Amino acid sequence: MHSSTSEQSIKTYLENSNLEGNGSLTLPDFLKLPLRQRYERLQQRPQLANVWAEQYAQWLPSADSKYRCITSSVADEMSWFRLGVKDTIDVHGMPTRLGLRSYRHYPRSSASALEGIHPHIKVQFKVATTELNIGFGAGCGNPLYPSIDPSGSSTGSAVSVAAHICDVGLGSDVLGSVRWPASHCGMVGLRMTHKPENLGGVFPLSPAMDALGWITRTADDLHFLLPMLGLERILGQQHSVKPHYRVGVLEHVYETAITSPEMLDMMAKVRYALGELGMSEVDVSMPKLWACRGDAWQLCARDAWLASNVWQKVFNTELHWSTRSALEVGSNVSEAEYQQINHALLTIRKDIDAWFDETGVDVVILPTDPNRPFDLRHPQPGDSTIPSPSDQQYDQKVGFTPLASFSGLPAITQPITLSADGKAPLSLQIVGRRDSERQLIDIAQRLESLLGPLESRLYNNK
Numbered sequence: 001m002h003s004s005t006s007e008q009s010i011k012t013y014l015e016n017s018n019l020e021g022n023g024s025l026t027l028p029d030f031l032k033l034p035l036r037q038r039y040e041r042l043q044q045r046p047q048l049a050n051v052w053a054e055q056y057a058q059w060l061p062s063a064d065s066k067y068r069c070i071t072s073s074v075a076d077e078m079s080w081f082r083l084g085v086k087d088t089i090d091v092h093g094m095p096t097r098l099g100l101r102s103y104r105h106y107p108r109s110s111a112s113a114l115e116g117i118h119p120h121i122k123v124q125f126k127v128a129t130t131e132l133n134i135g136f137g138a139g140c141g142n143p144l145y146p147s148i149d150p151s152g153s154s155t156g157s158a159v160s161v162a163a164h165i166c167d168v169g170l171g172s173d174v175l176g177s178v179r180w181p182a183s184h185c186g187m188v189g190l191r192m193t194h195k196p197e198n199l200g201g202v203f204p205l206s207p208a209m210d211a212l213g214w215i216t217r218t219a220d221d222l223h224f225l226l227p228m229l230g231l232e233r234i235l236g237q238q239h240s241v242k243p244h245y246r247v248g249v250l251e252h253v254y255e256t257a258i259t260s261p262e263m264l265d266m267m268a269k270v271r272y273a274l275g276e277l278g279m280s281e282v283d284v285s286m287p288k289l290w291a292c293r294g295d296a297w298q299l300c301a302r303d304a305w306l307a308s309n310v311w312q313k314v315f316n317t318e319l320h321w322s323t324r325s326a327l328e329v330g331s332n333v334s335e336a337e338y339q340q341i342n343h344a345l346l347t348i349r350k351d352i353d354a355w356f357d358e359t360g361v362d363v364v365i366l367p368t369d370p371n372r373p374f375d376l377r378h379p380q381p382g383d384s385t386i387p388s389p390s391d392q393q394y395d396q397k398v399g400f401t402p403l404a405s406f407s408g409l410p411a412i413t414q415p416i417t418l419s420a421d422g423k424a425p426l427s428l429q430i431v432g433r434r435d436s437e438r439q440l441i442d443i444a445q446r447l448e449s450l451l452g453p454l455e456s457r458l459y460n461n462k
Helices: 003-016 035-044 048-067 155-162 179-184 219-225 261-276 293-315 321-331 335-359 394-398 402-407 437-451 454-460
Strands: 070-073 081-086 121-127 168-173 188-191 211-216 246-250 280-284 363-367 411-418 425-432
Touching: 035 048, 035 219, 070 155, 081 155, 121 155, 155 168, 155 179, 155 211, 168 188, 168 219, 179 188, 179 211, 179 411, 179 425, 188 219, 188 437, 211 219, 219 437, 246 261, 261 280, 261 363, 261 411, 261 425, 261 437, 293 321, 293 335, 293 394, 293 402, 335 402, 363 437, 402 425, 411 437, 411 454, 425 437
Parallel strands: 081 121, 081 168, 246 280, 246 363
Antiparallel strands: 070 121, 168 211, 188 211, 188 411, 363 425, 411 425
């Protein structure tokens, strides 16, 4: 076939498939509203749900063609709010693929975390994840920061929210799997307190660190949706919201050479904002927990490798090279090391309440990452999502997110500012005591009210 004929054929195909021009999307105005305002308008005029559902149905195909975050869906029933669920979390009536190319199962029931959701919230989508939580890349695009890797493994949960396809995303967070994609997409991501009893129907990776996580566009959206998501039953006896908080600033991020000047500048902005909000702060150290950041990765790797003996019999599929590389890291963790790490984890968790009592702080703040998020315009670093102690720049690769994971504590990540070139969001991480999710959201809301949502500042600068 002549090349001119071939070119014409593909051009005709693209035109007939409506694939050309997907770069220019028109976001319906109602999706730009804070969720609280959308709810108020729908209460006043319920018939708007029909009008907005039609607008959404026209816009959705183009949005998902561009950002590629949906793996399956159910028909829209004019829901007021849409929830996207990571494809390692079971939803009755929808397949769970676990990020695998040639596997799916249809669960008998939905994950326990989805019980009690308000009828106005519809579980409409399963969204993309990386292979078995540990492979590279879920194939999604970053809606607001196209050159930034949206990261994983709750990739689709963050991308679907950033793309306004979903209003809230449910994911799982082992070592940062909710916090990374949320922060890299400029969203708010909450890792909940580690509670195994709340993880029914969630694919396990590292049971001692697995936790539920939620992603929204703003802290106010998360605060608004909290009761509608039916989370009262799993939040536990929460620490009370306070007029003023005492904030611990983790000094380790200043003592080491791993934190970039950009992230330290972000921290300076946060400390100034805390002063404006009337919150006191004090420098704190957590040497025992800080020393366990790498141990958290080794624990996860070993857990995944042990579980792979069961996986490979059930899935019968060829794993991606990056998944195999991550499992290889786990195979190199000896049984003695594994037991030592588990002992250290139990010791840290036994002593963590006393540490908060002694320091007198309510929360601890630190950057989400040591550096700005990874830029896709540069080569992919490393050959595994799980760093090995033999890797170069190991301290940077293990990062900061394992602190909450290893201690079993909740943490929220919140975008604070843009990088110097304006192409990447820089995010803060706030870690609290067990069952302090309400406090974390409250502090994030106050910072947001002072600084403004990063998404609105991004649009205003364009």
